[in-house]
Amino acid sequence: MVERASVQVRAGSVISWPRGSDVIVVRVEGLPERRGPFVEARQFYTDLTPASRPGSADGPLPEGLALA
Numbered sequence: 001m002v003e004r005a006s007v008q009v010r011a012g013s014v015i016s017w018p019r020g021s022d023v024i025v026v027r028v029e030g031l032p033e034r035r036g037p038f039v040e041a042r043q044f045y046t047d048l049t050p051a052s053r054p055g056s057a058d059g060p061l062p063e064g065l066a067l068a
Contacts, residue, residue: 014048025049 009015013028025048032044 022049 007013009028009031011028011030014025015028016023016025018024026045027048028045030044032040035041
């Protein structure tokens, strides 16, 4: 369900989206000045995704996936 069509993302924002039968949840810790590699991007969010349900193929945000 979309609550708002658009909203400005800033430090402290919590963002969620569906992935399969689970929901990915992250908190934005800061905004980088430029788009960079995953290693740098990872410093700007915290994965708050609850543990995956037993038998679910989906889990927390994979290590190699960065938010663009």
